[in-house]
Amino acid sequence: MIGKLIENDYINGVSLTGSLGAGSKIGGLAGKNIKKFVLELGGSDPFIVLEDSDINLASKNAIQGRMMNSGQSCIAAKRFIVVENIAEQFIGKLVEFNKKLIIGNPLNENTDIGPLANEQQLRDIELQVQDAVEKGGNILDGGKRVGEKGFFFQPTLVSNVNSKMMLLKDEVFGPVAPIIIVKDNIEAVKMANSTNLGLGASVWSKDENKAMEIARKLDAGSIFINGIVKSDPRMPFGGIKKSGIGRELSHYGLKEFVNVKAINVYSQT
Numbered sequence: 001m002i003g004k005l006i007e008n009d010y011i012n013g014v015s016l017t018g019s020l021g022a023g024s025k026i027g028g029l030a031g032k033n034i035k036k037f038v039l040e041l042g043g044s045d046p047f048i049v050l051e052d053s054d055i056n057l058a059s060k061n062a063i064q065g066r067m068m069n070s071g072q073s074c075i076a077a078k079r080f081i082v083v084e085n086i087a088e089q090f091i092g093k094l095v096e097f098n099k100k101l102i103i104g105n106p107l108n109e110n111t112d113i114g115p116l117a118n119e120q121q122l123r124d125i126e127l128q129v130q131d132a133v134e135k136g137g138n139i140l141d142g143g144k145r146v147g148e149k150g151f152f153f154q155p156t157l158v159s160n161v162n163s164k165m166m167l168l169k170d171e172v173f174g175p176v177a178p179i180i181i182v183k184d185n186i187e188a189v190k191m192a193n194s195t196n197l198g199l200g201a202s203v204w205s206k207d208e209n210k211a212m213e214i215a216r217k218l219d220a221g222s223i224f225i226n227g228i229v230k231s232d233p234r235m236p237f238g239g240i241k242k243s244g245i246g247r248e249l250s251h252y253g254l255k256e257f258v259n260v261k262a263i264n265v266y267s268q269t
Contacts, residue, residue, distance in 0.1 A: 003029050011035065013257045017074070020242055027245065038246030038256050040074070040238055042171040043199030045229055046192035047077035048214065050185060051085045053204040057226070059093035062177070065202070065228035067101060067155050070114050071175035072121075075200045075222075075229045078172055080179045081188050087181045091140065094157055094179070098141045101155045116151040116174055125153050125174035128166045132158050132178070135165050142175075163194070171197065185214060193219045199239035200229035221247075 006014055006029045013036040016026045023039040030037035047065060049058050065077035082090045106114030116122045122145065129143055142156030153174055161167055161178040168178060182188045192201060201220040205211040208225060215223040221239040222229055231237045236252035238244050246256045 002026070006030055006035060007033055013037065015248070015257075016040070023244065036257060038238070038248060038253075039244040040248060041199075041242065041244045042197055043074045043076075043239060043243050044078045044168075044171055044195045044197040045075060045200040045202070045220070046079045046081050046218070048188050048192055048201065048203045049080070049082040049086065049090055050188070050203070050205040050207075050210065050214075051083045052206045052210075053086070054206060055086060055089050055093055058204040059090055060097055061202075061204075061228050062094060063097040063101070063155075066177045067113060067175050070116060070153075071155075072117060072173050075231070077177070077202065077228060079168065079192075080177055081182055081191050082179065083185065083188060084181050084183055087179075091157075091159065091179060094177075095141050098155050098157055103146055103152055103154065113152070113155050113175055116153060119151055121173060122151040122153060125172070125176060128170065128172055128174075129156060129158070129176060131166045132161060135162065137161050137165060137167070137178075140179075168195075185210075189214055189217045193217075196241050197239070197243045198241040199243035200224070202227065202229055 014030045015038045016023055017040045020041050023041040027037055027039055047062055062077060062080055068076060101112040102110055103113040104111040138159045140157040140159055142154030144154050146152035146154055155175040157177050159179045161180060180191055182191055198219040200222040201218045202224045203211045203214050204226055211225045219240060222237060233249050236247040236250040238247040247253050
């Protein structure tokens with residue numbers, strides 16, 4: 001059905017927000033039919049906390065950025081990367097804010113964490129957390145399914161993670177946050193870029209010049225300094241690497257689907 005739609009002569013361009021698998025298929029179909037396409041796919045956004053950051057502000061936003069929509073967002077903060085000098089303070093605050101989250105009916109305004117989309121999503125999260133524990137990860141808070149009815153999972157913080165774990169190798173589409181402690185800013189950038197995804201990233205520091213210097217080194221389509229990643233119609237949005245192709249929003253998004261026509265006029269007078 002989708003293939004027939006893309007093949008249709010009335011369709012001149014294709015835009016998809018979805019998984020890497022779906023994006024690869026749609027991109028292939030669009031390319032086969034010589035149609036423009038924009039793909040906004042998955043993310044593994046780093047949340048980088050430098051040693052001169054406001055720890056209370058950073059940790060509060062870390063929880064918000066990771067747990068929004070129960071962690072089911074492509075632009076959610078998915079890897080907390082913190083410099084070792086402030087790691088203990090940052091982690092302590094994370095646990096404090098995480099414990100305050102309320103799990104329940106998403107129609108209730110007081111609820112922070114609702115259900116996952118379906119049973120398979122819940123099973124995937126359970127498997128990723130179990131894999132982390134088996135490979136040496138420490139559950140600082142959460143880590144379990146909630147109840148037997150519905151697809152609820154506790155907001156979870158995991159420390160002592162490593163690159164062999166599914167939490168770092170795969171996109172985690174649920175309320176689970178791996179915490180990575182690094183030696184310095186150089187190692188923070190290296191860790192942030194050690195993925196085949198590059199949708200968004202955030203940097204937390206009181207020194208905006210230093211934060212800007214790091215932002216320029218990050219492999220991501222959107223980088224926020226002292227703010228969580230979000231889409232804004234005034235800014236181009238999209239990823240690099242396997243997080244997608246092209247941009248949405250802003251005038252850049254419009255230009256993805258226009259034909260730039262060049263007309264060259266030579267005067268005869």
